[in-house]
Amino acid sequence: MQNAVEVPLQMPRPVAEALLESLREQLRQGMQLHWYADRYREVPAGLRSQRILTDYPALAGHKRTIGALQAALNVSQQGPAA
Numbered sequence: 001m002q003n004a005v006e007v008p009l010q011m012p013r014p015v016a017e018a019l020l021e022s023l024r025e026q027l028r029q030g031m032q033l034h035w036y037a038d039r040y041r042e043v044p045a046g047l048r049s050q051r052i053l054t055d056y057p058a059l060a061g062h063k064r065t066i067g068a069l070q071a072a073l074n075v076s077q078q079g080p081a082a
Contacts, residue, residue, distance in 0.1 A: 013076060020069045027062040 011019070034040065034052045043051050053060040 013073070016069055016073055020066060020073065023062050023066050023069070027059060027066065030056065030059045030062070 031049065031052060034056065035048065039055075040048050040051060053063060
């Protein structure tokens with residue numbers, strides 16, 4: 001990814017879980033807001049999500065952050081590698 005920005009974060013697990021739920025809700029609301037817009041009426045349903053994410057980088061950022069948070073929570077739940 002060109003010109004990528006890395007943001008290392010450390011936070012307590014309950015804070016990370018709360019942030020994850022908040023980001024999921026914001027992404028859901030953002031997608032719902034744009035899903036039936038005239039702009040996307042002709043875009044097939046299978047391609048619509050990606051088109052919305054392409055057109056709205058903040059929503060794409062939510063999606064990437066959700067993935068990173070979920071992965072970090074899964075790793076922390078499993079504990080250190082043996």
